[in-house]
Amino acid sequence: MAVQGVVLGERDSVALEDIEVGAPGAGEVLVRIEATGVCHSDLHVIEEDGWGHAYPILLGHEGAGTIEAVGEGVDGLAAGDRVVIGWKTACGDCPTCRRGAPRQCKRPPAATGRLLRRDGSVLTPVLRTGTFATHTVVPQVAAVKVPRELPVEQACLLGCAVATGVMSVLETAKVWEGARVAVIGCGAVGLSVIQGARIAGASEIRAIDLDERKLEQAKRFGATHTEPGPVDFVFDVVARRSTVEQGIGLLSSGGTFVLIGLSPGGETVELSLPQLFAKQATILVSHGGDHLPQEDFPRLAQWALDGKLDLAGMVTRTAPLDGWSDALEAMKGGDVIRTVLLP
Numbered sequence: 001m002a003v004q005g006v007v008l009g010e011r012d013s014v015a016l017e018d019i020e021v022g023a024p025g026a027g028e029v030l031v032r033i034e035a036t037g038v039c040h041s042d043l044h045v046i047e048e049d050g051w052g053h054a055y056p057i058l059l060g061h062e063g064a065g066t067i068e069a070v071g072e073g074v075d076g077l078a079a080g081d082r083v084v085i086g087w088k089t090a091c092g093d094c095p096t097c098r099r100g101a102p103r104q105c106k107r108p109p110a111a112t113g114r115l116l117r118r119d120g121s122v123l124t125p126v127l128r129t130g131t132f133a134t135h136t137v138v139p140q141v142a143a144v145k146v147p148r149e150l151p152v153e154q155a156c157l158l159g160c161a162v163a164t165g166v167m168s169v170l171e172t173a174k175v176w177e178g179a180r181v182a183v184i185g186c187g188a189v190g191l192s193v194i195q196g197a198r199i200a201g202a203s204e205i206r207a208i209d210l211d212e213r214k215l216e217q218a219k220r221f222g223a224t225h226t227e228p229g230p231v232d233f234v235f236d237v238v239a240r241r242s243t244v245e246q247g248i249g250l251l252s253s254g255g256t257f258v259l260i261g262l263s264p265g266g267e268t269v270e271l272s273l274p275q276l277f278a279k280q281a282t283i284l285v286s287h288g289g290d291h292l293p294q295e296d297f298p299r300l301a302q303w304a305l306d307g308k309l310d311l312a313g314m315v316t317r318t319a320p321l322d323g324w325s326d327a328l329e330a331m332k333g334g335d336v337i338r339t340v341l342l343p
């Protein structure tokens, strides 16, 4: 079937192309993408020479849509279902999954060879999803049913930014009620951390960002302060030398620093070991907030429907699929919380 997708064909070469999508294989589903958020990780893929994905690459990993076809043996999903696509899935049989830690699975399943470029070369979808496209094929565990009452341009955010931010608080760090929290970097993920901290019952939520506009936004999502101060948890969504140093400096005794953001290749940091020891600090690394799509998307969707989670306020712009380039520029410039492309 001829469809369209935004392809990183080789280093620094991105274009909207006609591509081919095959029928879903056993255990796979074909999804018509109706909305896809433009996340920093897509920019990271472009800027970091594919970020480990083999060229050519189909961009996008924060999508939602409707199932058009299911492969053999697919259970519990049918054509017409509204789904959010998850990238942080679990295989169910690696040593990590078998010891009961599917959230840390390092072998998430992929549907390979279903998406092709016009010349026949196989596309690698970013994080096994490839949502900057009109259609994609994913394993059934990556397609999670959500209620149709949740507008699709909001639902797609559950797929990456919201799951990453909220679950970094609830799952990775397990923030307790009454804790003091700081968030460095108040884009879509940072605002989701703020919302997660609010849901966890944090007593103080400090938003830290160099951009004044983002601090104003942060207050709308639940930040109580917009200046640094001592805290129990620091979430670093920026992940640069300066922010890690600042973050560890803000920790109170027994505090926890959580690294969420993607650093540029080669980024390093110098830590004072006596300071780390004196504070008895914990350093955690969050891969997407250790979220598990099958378990977390339904409850996040329900929180959004219940008004506990503000997704509507995060969608500051929508554009057609061919607006991908402007959307990336707007994100770099900090002009938007999220642009959602509507393929």
Ligand SMILES: [Zn+2]
Pocket: 090, 091, 092, 093, 094, 095, 096, 097, 098, 102, 105, 106, 107, 108
């Ligand atoms: Zn596994």
Ligand SMILES: [Zn+2]
Pocket: 039, 040, 041, 042, 061, 062, 160, 161
């Ligand atoms: Zn993302």
